[in-house]
Amino acid sequence: MDFEYSPKVQELRQRLQAFMDEHIYPNERRYREEVAENARNGNAYAAVPLIEELKPKARAAGLWNLFLPEAEYGAGLSNLEYAPLAEIMGRVMWSSEVFNCSAPDTGNMEVLVRYGSEEQKQQWLYPLLEGKIRSAFAMTEPAVASSDATNIETSIVRDGDEYVINGRKWFSSGASNERTKFFILMGKTDPDNPNRHKQQSQIIVPKDTPGVTIVRDMSVYGNYHAPKGHPEVLFENVRVPVSNLILGEGRGFEIAQGRLGPGRIHHCMRIIGQAERALELLCKRVVDRVAFGKPLAEQGVWRERIAESRILIDQARWLVLNAAHKMDTVGNKVAAKEIAMIKVAAPNMACQVIDWAIQAHGAAGYTEDFPLADMWVYARHLRTADGPDEVHRNAIAKHELRPYLNR
Numbered sequence: 218m219d220f221e222y223s224p225k226v227q228e229l230r231q232r233l234q235a236f237m238d239e240h241i242y243p244n245e246r247r248y249r250e251e252v253a254e255n256a257r258n259g260n261a262y263a264a265v266p267l268i269e270e271l272k273p274k275a276r277a278a279g280l281w282n283l284f285l286p287e288a289e290y291g292a293g294l295s296n297l298e299y300a301p302l303a304e305i306m307g308r309v310m311w312s313s314e315v316f317n318c319s320a321p322d323t324g325n326m327e328v329l330v331r332y333g334s335e336e337q338k339q340q341w342l343y344p345l346l347e348g349k350i351r352s353a354f355a356m357t358e359p360a361v362a363s364s365d366a367t368n369i370e371t372s373i374v375r376d377g378d379e380y381v382i383n384g385r386k387w388f389s390s391g392a393s394n395e396r397t398k399f400f401i402l403m404g405k406t407d408p409d410n411p412n413r414h415k416q417q418s419q420i421i422v423p424k425d426t427p428g429v430t431i432v433r434d435m436s437v438y439g440n441y442h443a444p445k446g447h448p449e450v451l452f453e454n455v456r457v458p459v460s461n462l463i464l465g466e467g468r469g470f471e472i473a474q475g476r477l478g479p480g481r482i483h484h485c486m487r488i489i490g491q492a493e494r495a496l497e498l499l500c501k502r503v504v505d506r507v508a509f510g511k512p513l514a515e516q517g518v519w520r521e522r523i524a525e526s527r528i529l530i531d532q533a534r535w536l537v538l539n540a541a542h543k544m545d546t547v548g549n550k551v552a553a554k555e556i557a558m559i560k561v562a563a564p565n566m567a568c569q570v571i572d573w574a575i576q577a578h579g580a581a582g583y584t585e586d587f588p589l590a591d592m593w594v595y596a597r598h599l600r601t602a603d604g605p606d607e608v609h610r611n612a613i614a615k616h617e618l619r620p621y622l623n624r
């Protein structure tokens with residue numbers, strides 16, 4: 218397999234790197250200050266002025282909706298072409314939004330492009346593609362083990378021309394943001410169907426519908442991740458038109474499969490960028506920092522960790538590119554094993570590399586003076602979100618065991 222970047226991708230990488238150098242890295246402090254300023258003004262989940270200022274610039278630079286393979290709606294790049302670009306954006310936690318490439322909007326846009334009706338596209342997809350609004354995905358529920366999505370209990374019941382929704386979700390990332398205007402919600406339209414994968418449906422719920430209440434914001438290692446937020450949301454007798462149902466009753470799992478594959482690989486691409494940046498910071502630190510009479514870089518333990526980091530990052534990158542190539546050539550469903558493999562490998566790799574980088578920085582590594590602490594939390598949560606490690610390992614083992622069990 219040839220994973221050399223094509224001339225088109227090389228050109229895009231250069232353009233993206235130049236944009237990062239001019240507009241993103243120099244503004245890391247400003248972003249933090251503006252988020253803090255919003256919080257001081259009592260609106261932690263307000264839009265961040267810097268992001269809104271940079272979005273038109275990114276669009277003018279042709280760096281917009283790069284994640285969407287459908288050329289009619291986005292950049293028309295394959296997964297393999299997008300991977301090195303997502304990696305560059307991943308180097309700064311908040312930068313993907315500047316390019317309209319941030320989760321969960323990317324997954325929601327993909328769902329609407331592939332499965333949305335024309336009416337749904339007009340009302341929800343096009344404003345998202347323009348970066349005018351944001352969205353959330355509400356699947357996980359506090360009351361049930363949501364890593365097994367067949368457990369989801371939220372009910373979606375038809376009543377004439379409307380569906381009535383009742384349930385409690387949490388960790389609906391982005392829902393607290395003032396610019397988030399709708400949820401794609403997963404619930405059950407047919408809870409008694411003997412096929413547990415046909416019980417679920419996905420439906421669009423505008424955030425301002427009566428009966429939708431943001432109950433509380435959930436913290437992640439003590440951080441509320443403003444301006445995004447991962448709130449608990451109550452849906453009480455929420456009524457939406459039947460035309461808000463996506464694809465049809467009982468098709469929720471089918472949509473989830475289409476959504477989660479690209480979503481997972483995008484996260485992995487981004488955290489490879491984070492790990493790469495963490496290694497850069499580590500190397501700079503151990504060269505400059507002198508302890509016990511010599512730079513840390515001259516201590517064998519740091520050389521070993523640096524070497525191990527390089528091995529781990531490159532292994533993960535090749536696995537990601539391989540999964541991306543498979544998704545492009547045989548489709549997301551057939552590439553399920555490769556997607557599961559990187560979903561385990563990349564977050565675990567990033568946790569280790571970033572952890573070493575924090576250690577190399579001593580106390581400073583835990584602070585806002587470096588992006589490492591935020592990076593570690595992001596990598597760590599990916600060992601649970603979008604399917605815990607164990608569930609993906611289980612899926613990989615199932616693939617491996619299949620020929621032996623069917624003998």
Ligand SMILES: Cc1cc2nc3c(=O)[nH]c(=O)nc-3n(C[C@H](O)[C@H](O)[C@H](O)COP(=O)(O)OP(=O)(O)OC[C@H]3O[C@@H](n4cnc5c(N)ncnc54)[C@H](O)[C@@H]3O)c2cc1C
Pocket residue numbers: 321354355356357358361362363364365387388389390391437447598601602603604605607608611
């Ligand atoms: C920061 C963050 C953002 C998130 N964003 C979203 C979002 O936008 N939308 C959304 O719907 N959800 C979101 N989630 C939720 C996430 O997808 C779920 O937490 C995840 O799917 C696991 O579900 P659960 O929390 O109910 O854990 P459970 O299902 O209760 O699982 C708990 C643990 O059990 C173990 N386990 C589960 N299955 C197995 C198995 N087969 N074998 C062995 N062990 C197993 C695993 O260790 C797992 O961590 C987010 C979570 C976080 C932390």
